[in-house]
Amino acid sequence: MNAAAALIQPQVPEQVLTALQGVVDPEIPVLTIEDLGILRDVRMAGDEVVVTITPTYVGCPAMVEIRENIEKALGEAGVEAFRVETSLSPAWTTDWMSEAGRRKLLEYGIAPPSPRSVACPQCGSEDTRLISEFGSTACKSLHQCNACLEPFDHFKCH
């Protein structure tokens, strides 16, 4: 178990976990909230399921949609009593993104967060340059590869 993994109480019913594992990021639909490390904690408070999420950054517009998607998924799974809580501390870091998440991001054509050089998701070259701090969304920056000339998004470090 690594620091990125969500804390899931063993009493949490299987259908709840299955429902949560189906919730994806509205901006990057190949990534689940578990892959991203947004899902922090799932526990029971009596008969109520309590889901804790941490936004990738404060004010991330996708979080409203993610919360709605969690509520919808749990509702569809027949879970009647639940609440979704947001935890801002400790703050989310890109370290919480799972290995599976990083791989999926790369396959999707977005460079995973890297504190060092940003490698091109197309050809793997590390000879890349930053074009804009803001890519298709505020969570991403736009880069271009000097080797294959492909522009690509990079999931930013926080």
Ligand SMILES: [Zn+2]
């Ligand atoms: Zn390239």
